[in-house]
Amino acid sequence: MNNTVIGQFIPGKSVIHGLDPRTKIMTTGLWIIILILTHSWIGFLLDAIFLAAVIIVSRISPIIVLRSIKPILPIVIFTSFFNVIYTSGDVLWSAWIFKITQQGIEISAFLSLRIIFMVMGSSILTFTTSLTDITSGIESLLSPLERFGVRVTDFAMMVTLAIRFIPTLSEEIQKIKDAQKARGAFFGSNKITKKIKEVFPILVPLIYSSFRRAFDLTNAIECRCYNQKIKRTKLNPLIYKKKDLVCGVISSLFALIILIIQH
Amino acid sequence: MSLLSIENVDYSYAKKTTFEKHVLKKLSLKIEPGSFIGIIGHTGSGKSTLIKILNGLLKPDAGTILYKGENIWSKNFDLRNFHLDVGVSFQYPEHQLFCDTVKKDIEYGLINKGVPKEVYESKIKKTLNIVGLSESYLEKSPFQLSGGEMRKVALAGTIVLDPEVLILDEPTAGLDPKSTQQIYDSLKTYQAQTNSSIIVVSHSMEDVSEYVTDIVALDDGQILLQGKPDQVFDNAEKLKKVGLDVPITTNILRLLAKDNPSVNTNIYRYEDTKLEISRLLKDAILK
Ligand SMILES: Nc1ncnc2c1ncn2[C@@H]1O[C@H](COP(=O)(O)OP(=O)(O)OP(=O)(O)O)[C@@H](O)[C@H]1O
Ligand SMILES: [Mg+2]
Numbered sequence: 001m002n003n004t005v006i007g008q009f010i011p012g013k014s015v016i017h018g019l020d021p022r023t024k025i026m027t028t029g030l031w032i033i034i035l036i037l038t039h040s041w042i043g044f045l046l047d048a049i050f051l052a053a054v055i056i057v058s059r060i061s062p063i064i065v066l067r068s069i070k071p072i073l074p075i076v077i078f079t080s081f082f083n084v085i086y087t088s089g090d091v092l093w094s095a096w097i098f099k100i101t102q103q104g105i106e107i108s109a110f111l112s113l114r115i116i117f118m119v120m121g122s123s124i125l126t127f128t129t130s131l132t133d134i135t136s137g138i139e140s141l142l143s144p145l146e147r148f149g150v151r152v153t154d155f156a157m158m159v160t161l162a163i164r165f166i167p168t169l170s171e172e173i174q175k176i177k178d179a180q181k182a183r184g185a186f187f188g189s190n191k192i193t194k195k196i197k198e199v200f201p202i203l204v205p206l207i208y209s210s211f212r213r214a215f216d217l218t219n220a221i222e223c224r225c226y227n228q229k230i231k232r233t234k235l236n237p238l239i240y241k242k243k244d245l246v247c248g249v250i251s252s253l254f255a256l257i258i259l260i261i262q263h
Numbered sequence: 264m265s266l267l268s269i270e271n272v273d274y275s276y277a278k279k280t281t282f283e284k285h286v287l288k289k290l291s292l293k294i295e296p297g298s299f300i301g302i303i304g305h306t307g308s309g310k311s312t313l314i315k316i317l318n319g320l321l322k323p324d325a326g327t328i329l330y331k332g333e334n335i336w337s338k339n340f341d342l343r344n345f346h347l348d349v350g351v352s353f354q355y356p357e358h359q360l361f362c363d364t365v366k367k368d369i370e371y372g373l374i375n376k377g378v379p380k381e382v383y384e385s386k387i388k389k390t391l392n393i394v395g396l397s398e399s400y401l402e403k404s405p406f407q408l409s410g411g412e413m414r415k416v417a418l419a420g421t422i423v424l425d426p427e428v429l430i431l432d433e434p435t436a437g438l439d440p441k442s443t444q445q446i447y448d449s450l451k452t453y454q455a456q457t458n459s460s461i462i463v464v465s466h467s468m469e470d471v472s473e474y475v476t477d478i479v480a481l482d483d484g485q486i487l488l489q490g491k492p493d494q495v496f497d498n499a500e501k502l503k504k505v506g507l508d509v510p511i512t513t514n515i516l517r518l519l520a521k522d523n524p525s526v527n528t529n530i531y532r533y534e535d536t537k538l539e540i541s542r543l544l545k546d547a548i549l550k
Contacts, residue, residue, distance in 0.1 A: 204362075
């Protein structure tokens with residue numbers, strides 16, 4: 001791939017890398033709540049400072065973090081466009097049927113910032129946490145559900161596999177695309193009917209190979225005696241440390257500040 | 264002027280990230296019409312990458328690629344037709360099949376190329392002959408075939424386009440000896456008929472020495488050795504150092520030569536090996 005796959009783990013030794021995955025997952029959840037609570041310029045300024053601080057501490061290049069918002073940019077632009085046009089309020093500028101209001105600009109700016117900060121925040125989680133850690137974190141956080149008969153370990157396994165194969169699939173798509181191009185295929189025409197036709201030479205081999213991979217994986221797992229009924233232990237059990245407490249306190253304090261400012 | 268040539272090509276994957284990998288380093292190569300080139304090199308030496316560069320699927324970071332004297336990365340060059348002129352069958356080409364019958368899959372490239380419909384049948388027939396599939400396969404689904412048969416169908420899909428340069432990345436990996444021999448033999452016949460250039464990537468020194476006219480040995484993105492098979496296999500030490508070897512028959516002769524200095528050790532083809540061994544046997548009997 002010519003660009004880093006979104007959410008790929010970037011190994012490092014920063015404090016953030018060393019946090020317990022559960023701490024990071026919960027903090028990310030808290031971050032989303034904070035963003036939903038924020039609806040003033042000063043609030044977003046504080047959020048931005050907090051986010052910048054986290055990025056600096058994580059020692060992940062800010063460019064890479066910024067790049068992670070690229071795929072959602074179209075959605076952000078699309079939604080803010082309609083928000084600007086359709087929100088009523090104090091008209092700043094109008095032409096034909098379009099009216100731009102101060103409220104519209106504010107709402108769409110807040111919405112865009114919220115989405116962008118959300119994605120950047122969660123990308124820090126995936127950049128600093130390996131996949132195994134994320135899933136064992138999720139597994140451990142969900143384990144209380146086991147009492148209600150939810151098979152959390154299986155769920156964690158499924159999630160691991162699903163995420164694990166995203167880069168594989170995207171590589172596969174590239175390979176298939178190359179192979180079809182070598183047979184004269186052309187991707188990127190403008191007509192919708194042609195566009196649909198272009199998809200088949202990629203989609204069919206992709207689905208086929210995904211099934212093949214799934215069967216191979218099933219066999220491989222079974223050969224290693226994977227069994228849902230046995231409780232597996234962990235190679236690296238999760239243990240909370242002091243820095244997790246510090247992180248929790250800092251982010252809770254920050255959430256409190258935002259809460260106070262907004263009311 | 265060469266048909267296709269690359270000069271001082273550099274290529275890196277995952278540029279400007281922590282995973283950056285410099286794969287091709289100042290690589291130059293010329294492909295003459297009618298040549299049959301074998302590319303050898305250890306796993307990860309950059310063979311598949313080189314092929315994608317040759318076919319215009321990857322754009323080099325530096326260096327030029329000329330096809331019939333034209334720079335393929337200049338603005339008004341028709342890359343799409345170039346993909347058809349320089350036909351590539353990638354490693355594991357069976358992953359590109361997608362139609363419900365073998366026939367439709369082979370036709371896919373022909374449709375893209377805009378070949379008149381009337382000639383489909385004769386072209387497909389000729390191609391099936393080259394890859395050694397009977398016509399009974401045409402109506403089968405490509406997904407019900409064995410891995411080797413899929414490989415042959417995919418090869419047919421590339422060969423049917425009559426490319427001027429035909430590039431095959433490990434076309435016979437995973438095929439039985441008979442299919443391997445048959446594919447190489449057919450490639451030779453195809454070349455004799457069309458005077459196209461053929462480039463084959465292979466890990467089998469025996470196949471390479473048996474069929475190709477020129478060898479390019481890659482090591483870590485650079486050309487280690489280049490020349491006729493006897494010139495390249497003369498450097499057994501150099502080859503072994505980078506995980507390659509000489510053909511097994513040559514190795515046997517070189518072992519024999521330790522006891523008997525009269526053994527000719529610069530022999531690479533089965534036929535010549537047979538002659539040399541019969542000569543040795545005759546000498547032994549005479550003694
Ligand atoms: N899409 C990619 N992204 C990043 N690195 C890659 C990619 N494709 C190949 N590489 C790396 O480039 C190097 C050369 O790969 P290449 O596929 O050209 O090797 P090869 O000589 O064809 O090997 P093999 O004999 O195994 O087919 C390898 O080290 C590989 O890890
Ligand atoms: Mg390869």
